[in-house]
Amino acid sequence: MNNVISTFNKSFTGTFQELIEYPTNGILNKVLLQDNNSQYNLFCLTAGTEIKEHTSTRNALITVMEGEGNLTLEGKDIALAPGVFVFMPANVPHAVQTKENLAFVLTLSQHFPAKKAISQKTIDIVKSTAPVLKKYGKQTTTRMYEIMFNKYPEVKAQFDMSAQANGSQPVKLANAVYSYASHIDDLEQLTSMVDKIAHRHVKTHVLPEQYPIVGECLLQAIQDVLGDAATEEVMTAWTEAYQALAEIFINRERQVYQTASEC
Template identity: 70%
Template sequence: MMTLPTATNSFSATIKDLIEYPKSGIFSKILLKDNNSQYSLFCLAAGTEIDEHTSTRNAVITVVEGRGNLNLEGKDIDLTPGTLVFMAANAPHALQAQENLAFILALSEHLPAKKGLTQTNIDIVKSTAPVIKEHGKQITTRMYEIMFTTHPEVKEQFDMSAQANGTQPAKLAAAIYGYATHIDDLDALKAMINKIAHRHVQTHVLPEQYSIVGECLLQAIKDVLGDAATQEVMTAWRQAYQVLADVFINREQQIYSTNHCN
């Protein structure tokens, strides 16, 4: 598959030449990304389903070929070549590919990612590091409980034996503590981010699933910390999580693209 130019150069491409269907599941490739938007090609094998989720960004789907069904806020929309669908941020939606289905997904500007972290929120998150270290595994265990109850469809992407023996919650707790400690120096976390990103690619984690994890993590922090989870703390962690999610999404898209271009 060809490598497209960066957003700093004008270019043209024939979308059908870029389509590459996997035997099962989803193949995605970023076509263009700048500070305000992102355009990706999604190729879904026939029978692939994406369970209901939300996105924090406005999105537009443009169907290139194939057929599928999009359930957007409870309404079924037939996806056929030429169909264009606008999805407002945080609108629940699910998708099923009835045939091999290819579409362009355009994401609008992501304000939290563009603004980044304020110094105030950086300071708040760093100040919570000792508490995260002490209660981290309790928080992540609670997060998985919430997620597997509210979104049972994601269980298949996890090693449930590692959930049962506590190793996965412990690893995630260590990663969250590391982020809280080095939130103002992400270069120190490059190795950890790269390792986790590769694991996410292997288990076919989708960008949209980060919003699910984020909401469950924030709820778990509130449940475990109680009164210590003040509005200021929760606001800081919400912003911090979104910035980290964007880091992972970008790295994983790089890995996906590299894997399919080699």
């Protein structure tokens, strides 16, 4: 069972007395807050619950609020009691057993490798193509889906083909590409858009290895629609820009997939 208390980066306050509640048996997991880099969850485990040994790809801090239990971390036993906190680096095996009802906050944080900054030249070129992408957006993305479904028909199954036929999906993609071109120098502005798309991608089982497919077809479509305006310089800039955008989605989707598997 999973409840989200706040999904946005807004201040809020509460008390653990109000938030802690135990299911009849097993685990209640409330997401207190999540953002692009971290997630704060309140776990309430009924007495006698066992979480078998597993690993997490994110760093984690357990802070015990109430109750008693045992954490096995890298084969060592750590007594869990109110006030105890334990830092668990990513990928370290751990397991939990509870003697009594136990509530703790789990803070997951992600350390992303330093991102290669998008070059200023690429930013300038991509921004300069925003007006033309706005004008020819739907034409470009309709072309991109046409290329993709011809060349990679296996991806068709993930798409709602009625949203292709009525043009709504090509319009959504065109708006996203235009927003990216307009805000490539201020990516914070795209956070909620990325979040919404990433959740849709996870629902439709989009995988990191599919990004080069969409990239290849989108770049081909840009070239087809822009014609002579798609100079080598423009295409090089869009190749770099697409890779940076793909990385943003892949990272966000990794978190969404992981959250879904932890709940």
